Amino acid sequence: MDDDPEFYADENYFMDDYNQENQYESLGSSPEYENISDVFSLCVIPSTNLISFFILPFLAAALFFRIISYSNYFSSYMFHAISTVLGLYIMVLYALECLHLLLAFIISSYFVLYFPRKYRTGMCVFVPSFLIILYCELFMDPVVWHSCRIIIMTAAMKSISVAVDIDGSSIRMPKFLPYCGYMLCPLNTYFGTWISFKDYLSLRENDETVCLNNWALLMIAGYLCSAFLFLSASNCWVQWFISDKSWMWVRAYRDALSFRCSHYFISFTSSALLSLGGYPLAKSVITKPLKIEFPRSLVEVVIYWNIPMHMWLKKYVFRPMLEQLGKFGAVTLTFSASALLHGVNFQLAAVLLSLGFYTYVEYQLRNIFATTFNACIASKICVRERCEHMYNSQNCKWTVIANIIFSCITIFHLAYLGVMFDGSESQDTGYSYSHTLEKWSELGYKSHWLALASYCVYFLIK
Structure with a gap:
């Protein structure tokens, strides 16, 4: 199967749901900076400080999640319960307006898992998620829905993967608490990175020590440094290097590059959270900017x-x-x-x-x-x-x-x-x-x- 054509792949996230990315892009609303010193003092430092305080609760929740995952003092029941509580904490802190919608989706999607198997085969398993998203698109306040879009999309991907894997006998029918822990996992619910239910459960089976070794700390620091570099590029440097007086195609490249850098910021922040939360390197790599900025093809x-x-x-x-x-x-x-x-x-x-x-x-x-x-x-x-x-x-x-x-x-x-x-x-x-x-x-x-x-x-x- 490794030879399957892969030109379809990441599509969406060709936009990563603009809702969260715009939160950071708006920080650098491109005034005319006269020199590098102005860029640092008026854009890079303020935006870095603001986002540092913004992600601290995520990092704290990820570290606590790691401790619970690897600790023998907590049962699997407690692991799922704490994952649920931490996810609710993140939602209350950052996306309270989306909480009721997410909880309703979790309950309804779990109910769908008990439908007869013939209704959970093929594209049928996608229908409930699409209907809920369609309802939100048509009847919710546009501003609220735009802020919830990536959260609900990630939840839909999780629920669909669970339904398909159950039919394929890859996993057993989950109980409600493990399902809630997976759907509300604090490592990826807000930033919108999909992880499989099997990978989520495997954290309890990991033989690694709870202590972070030098290599893990180095990787997490590298992810965070990369995230902040791309944040400053999106908010500050791209707009400073390429002015509004440039040729229209150069301006188009600038705007697209600024958007891509905001996506890299989200992706590397999410990678840091996954690594800090206990996922191995292979599961925490989300994007590869060099493959995108210097591409061989659109397929890549x-x-x-x-x-x-x-x-x-x-x-x-x-x-x-x-x-x-x-x-x-x-x-x-x-x-x-x-x-x-x-x-x-x-x-x-x-x-x-x-x-x-x-x-x-x-x-x-x-x-x-x-x-x-x-x-x-x-x-x-x-x-x-x-x-x-x-x-x-x-x-x-x-x-x-x-x-x-x-x-x-x-x-x-x-x-x-x-x-x-x-x-x-x-x-x-x-x-x-x-x-x-x-x-x-x-x-x-x-x-x-x-x-x-x-x-x-x-x-x-x-």
Whole structure:
């Protein structure tokens, strides 16, 4: 299964739910700083201080969670109970307006687990979550729903994964308290990182000592330092280096880069919490910025944008649908499912479906080129020791040039797709279709035209 095409992957989180990211982006609302000293004193230091106090309760809750997880003095019952209490504490402290909605979702989703199995197979298991999200989108106050969106989306991903894993006999039917502990886990409920129920339970089976060794402390410190670096980049440095007087495509790249840096801040903060809470390194890696900022392809971007979500989509949507719908159908359904999980929002749907189409075309077209010219220019790079292509970056400069061209095209698409996530007033309620079309029309829809031209080339030569 390792050879499954992975162009569908992280879709959504191509936006990570703007609700939380905007909380931090708004700190750096881009005044004109005259010099580096002004950037530090007026932007970097204030935003760093504010966010430091903001995340301290998360770090304290994660450390306490780790102690409870590894301690033999607490039963599994107490472990789940304390996980629930800590999650409720985080929600009351930071998202009180979402608490009643989350609790209602947890109770209703647990009830769904007792439905007859025929109603929990295939896409049927997604329906209850989609209906609840649709209800919130249509009837909740837009500002409140926008602040709750990522929390409910994460809860939906968790509940769907539990329902599917029960049917697949990967896990047993959970009791209500363990289910609540999982759904309200303080390490990931607020920041929106999916972890499986099996991984959550495995924390009690971990043989590691509760004490943090030097390597673990170093990794946690590294995650936090990276988070704050990307926070300062998003709020301060990007806007300072690239002014509003720059060429429109440079400004588009700036706005998209600022958005991506805010996502990296969220991701590395979440990685620090997962590591501090007891998850191993392999489970705490969420994003890889270098793979995104210097991409080989859009396929790599959607995979490394949010690795846990990529894994969730791959396991619960893409692979089950691949045999029934084929590659294109599975890709379309995967990105559509992601868009629905994020709510009925034109901008998110437009970006995600565009991204799905782009990655599908790129994946197929580059595979044809790689096969035709026997060159290592496919979307995913070959392992050097196992590359069977006649021409690769080690022996052919044209292979290097071709890959650089595709990388530049990917950066172009990222600037175009991310330009609409700016700091306009509509960010608190979600962006409208008019905002999306206005931003893209200013750039002449060039990214879509390029993708369409690529598809025509693919269609003619396939």
